[in-house]
Amino acid sequence: MQATALVHGFPAKSASHGSLGWCSVWLLESGDRRVLVETGPPGYAPRLLGLLAERDLAPRDITDVLITHAHWDHLYNLPMFPHATWWIGRDELTWARDLPAETPFVSPLHVAMLDGGHPDVGLVGDGDVVLPGVRAVATPGHTPGHLAYVVEAERALIFAGDSVKNIYELSTGLVDMTLDQAASEASVTLLRDLMRQRGAVLVPGHDVPLEVDERGEVRRTTLQQASLAVYLAPDEPPTSQPIGMEGSR
Ligand SMILES: [Zn+2]
16 A cells, blocks of 8 residues: 555644644555545545645545544545445444434534445454455544554554544553543553554554654654644734644654
8 A cells, every 4th residue: 555644633622612623634545446544624625625636636536435433523524535435443333323412523414424324334343454455453442433544555554543643642651532541541552562563653643643763762753733824913914823843743
C-alpha cells in the first residue's frame, strides 16, 4: 500500500466552543484500490474534494473507507463516498445503534446509514484482514468497539484513531475522553508493543505521525502546525493566526 496523509490531525479541543474534531485523514493506494482512512468532520468536505482532485481523483474513485470508531469527526463525510465499502467494527456498530440520540459525538443519522442505510458496509472484528495488507486490531476504551488498522507500507503504519489521539497520550499512556480508562491504557500499551515489533509509525486520531526512538521516546515525524484566518477588525481582511506550536515536534 502506498500511504499519503491528506489532512494531518491536530491535537486540540476547543476550550470555549466544544469539540474541534480535526482528525487525521489518509489515502492508501494499491492497484485499483483507493482507500480512505477516516473521512473527517464536515468542515473537511471542500478540502477533501480539492485534495482528491489534485490527484485526479473524484469521490467515486474511492473503493473503501476504513472507520476506526463511530464518532462524528471521523465518519461525518462517509456519504461523499457512496460507491465505497464502508468498514467499521462489528462491536462498534452494535454499541452505537443502541445509544440515546443525544449521546455526545455520535450522529444517529450516520449510525442509521451504517446500520442498513448504505448497501455496502463491511463489519470487522479483531485480527481480521480487512483488505490485502490491512489488518484490524481491537483497541477498546475510547469507545467499546474501537479498531486500529495496521497497514503494510514501505514502513508499517498503525492508524490508531482515538485509541491514541496525540503525542501526549502515546508518550504517557494517559488518555483523555475515554469510556473505559483501563481498557484505553491497555490499548495504548498494545499499540506501543506493535510499533516496536514492526518498527511502525503510528498515526494518531488527532496528530501527525509518531515514532518511538531507540531510547523509547516518542517524537513527531513531521511538523505539527495549523492556523486560523480570523476577522479581527471592521476594516481588516482576515489575518492568518498560527495556532499551537510553531516548529513543535
Ligand atoms: Zn472519538
